[in-house]
């Protein structure tokens with residue numbers, strides 16, 4: 001039973017895969033008391049934790065404390081970070097909620113609260129999805145007058161007391177996204193957020209807290225905001241060592257008006273608990289994405305080619321056909337023409353909005369290029385940026401009123417473009433029609449959907465709600481397009497990894513984690529991306545050496561091995577590669593196809609980290625345990641570390657494993673406790689070892 005109600009104690013007990021969550025209806029005043037989030041407990045335990053005598057005292061004047069409440073609102077004697085703040089028409093800003101009842105349907109629980117003084121209703125939603133718990137809020141204005149939401153978080157997550165809480169985030173910036181960052185949580189508030197209208201590059205909308213966990217030990221609690229716009233996570237550590245995390249929409253410039261009778265359904269937040277460290281936590285997040293988020297979770301992602309770094313804006317029919325021929329020779333299955341193919345797009349300054357082929361570059365049109373690519377046995381994809389418009393485009397000339405702008409000043413250009421108001425129904429219609437036409441007429445199997453700007457100049461339409469409408473419009477257009485073209489695949493991108501949130505990943509088969517394709521830097525970025533996101537969504541290209549951003553030279557082998565740890569792609573100028581390099585590359589692509597099911601759908605174990613030392617490994621174990629792919633990387637190999645064995649995880653200790661390349665056989669126990677011998681030498685050294693499980697233990 002996922003959801004149980006225990007009448008005598010007045011408690012709800014939610015049970016998922018490997019966790020329990022409990023709270024009580026508090027007859028004393030605060031409507032709901034938080035009781036437990038962590039390892040599984042049973043209904044018999046509720047009497048002990050529901051006993052008010054076991055509640056922690058307060059060491060400040062904030063009452064009740066955030067960590068004792070299931071939903072912290074603004075009002076009363078509360079000073080801790082709140083989830084919800086409302087302003088009524090007459091200026092009253094206090095909420096005083098009372099419990100009304102609850103409905104459970106399957107794995108979902110809806111708990112109804114209502115203000116004691118004003119016609120405002122709040123429903124707390126809980127949904128058990130495997131080993132994850134999803135929580136969000138619905139706020140309804142049941143009155144006759146409009147009201148304003150000043151803060152509209154989706155949930156407050158209470159974590160158990162820790163001796164010394166640490167926080168892990170996936171942080172960085174443009175071309176340096178998603179780096180695993182860990183440190184002590186100090187008393188006060190840690191704010192992770194995006195105010196940009198997109199999830200942004202500074203952090204993944206995610207954090208984890210532990211009390212000293214490692215890869216294989218210790219409890220970890222983690223929370224994500226599933227929202228494709230501005231989000232916020234506030235982790236508040238009180239003086240008595242309790243952590244409360246407010247998660248949901250960003251309140252930066254948020255004044256969301258709720259008309260009489262209107263309701264706001266706020267974004268989902270997702271909580272995942274792991275009892276045994278970060279290895280298990282990652283597995284639970286991957287499983288959550290595969291079982292509850294991703295489209296086509298069981299379909300293997302194709303080997304992709306992308307033209308960006310090969311031709312940049314200079315897209316020409318003959319060059320692309322040459323690239324396509326080389327890509328097909330390598331074993332590529334999907335050929336994507338990036339930016340530069342549409343009318344007037346000679347650089348950043350023009351073209352966005354006019355989504356038809358540039359006759360100067362593609363005189364025979366996009367359909368002809370698509371046909372040429374398909375003749376090579378590959379699927380065909382193109383890059384689009386539907387939410388931006390160039391000032392020099394026909395679209396902007398015809399519809400200057402479709403962009404975000406304040407009425408009395410010039411709109412801001414970012415990457416020389418304006419933002420299209422996806423809140424407007426006319427803009428959504430235009431986007432659906434234009435993309436539908438593009439996909440249908442040109443024979444497009446795949447769209448890389450980019451957004452190279454933050455959203456600014458919100459305009460005067462509906463104070464503060466513009467960015468919510470934008471996200472709703474973005475989702476609507478993508479959903480309608482997918483519905484009209486069930487065979488279409490999509491990649492999410494915002495100048496690299498600026499929009500790889502769970503709500504986007506529910507609509508896109510893959511994500512572009514970063515514009516930085518330098519294999520060495522990619523190790524850190526990919527470590528962070530795959531920390532929570534399934535590797536099947538992690539698009540990775542092998543590009544030229546030296547790379548265009550860092551000018552670092554890295555051997556082809558190392559570049560391939562790094563890209564093979566996710567969804568392999570190629571993004572170099574293949575026509576400039578030597579026949580030898582192309583032959584070597586074809587070998588890696590063929591090898592990848594032999595292990596891709598294991599990499600994309602298996603279980604990932606991190607053996608060390610690029611953050612710690614020069615050498616580390618990634619081990620992928622197939623879902624059925626039959627194949628194991630081990631990637632070993634070393635930025636530089638020192639003399640005394642050349643032969644260091646790699647101790648594997650996730651293997652059956654009683655089973656035998658064979659390396660068909662060498663004929664060597666090992667026991668699972670040997671690989672776990674002694675380690676796989678791997679000799680590396682030199683700089684940028686890497687090795688891929690593929691083991692096959694054998695039925696009997698080797699002698």
Ligand code: GLA
Pocket residue numbers: 308338339383450452493494495496512514515
């Ligand atoms: C963004 C993307 C790149 C590429 C360019 C094209 O920066 O992240 O991959 O598509 O736009 O302009």
